[in-house]
Amino acid sequence: LFDIIKRKSKESFAISNIIQQMFVEAGISPQCPDKNVFLTVIDGVHCSFKTILKCDEENPNKLFICAPLPIPVPKHIAGLIPHELNRLNENNQYKSEITIQENGDEYSIFAFTDCEFEKTPSTDEIKDLMIHTIDVMDNENFRSLVCAIMGYATYDELEKAMISNAQIKGNEANISMADGYCTLQDKSDGVTSPRYYGRLLMLAIHIIENRISQERAQQLLNEQTPLLMIMQEAY
DSSP states (O other), rough: OOOHHHHHSSSSOOOHHHHHHHHHTTTTOOEETTTEEEEEEESSSSSSEEEEEESSSTTTEEEEEEEEEEEOOGGGGTTHHHHHHHHHHHHHHHHHHEEEETTEEEEEEEEEEEEEEESSHHHHHHHHHHHHHHHSSTTTTHHHHHHHHHOOHHHHHHHEEEEEEEEEEEEEEOOOOOOHHHHHHHHHHTTOOOHHHHHHOOOOOOOOHHOOOOOHHHHHHHOOOOOOHHHHHHH
């Protein structure tokens, strides 16, 4: 009974109409492959993001916004990326989140915002949600994500490596280079899996002891915390 009363108390409106009005006000013509789907491009600091706004046919009060990161993630490092995504999501001040999904022979990172409105939103509210979806992947977060994908400690190091590996012909540049993870693996030849995990655990504990506290490091070890959780704490 409560659910019925709650549903009746909600305002009835169509998000798709408000989205259309938002684009009209901005002088933008989005692609509309479906009456409930809108595609547009939002320019960020470092690149442009193809952004999708999808309305729910069954619930006109719901809106789903998503935007993929233009850089794919190779399969061999897909297991490392969640540490960076967890860090960014924990520090995120918006309603949006970043996640990673398998996409054929590689993985894709994308930001999304999933929301349901209790009352009719303004076009500015929709626009802010759309921009915030991009914000979680833009600017410094973009630099961090690219470093995590390419296996470099800093974006400056990555830029230098890209410049040194660029083959320039006229106005076009072709960059062919190994990621930092492959380079590190080549340098650690002969290290078996158990030794690798042991060293990784000790490195993570060392970081926690020096950046947080020795008490926190000891607590994690005493509780027999899984290695992945200790790695995330160190990350």
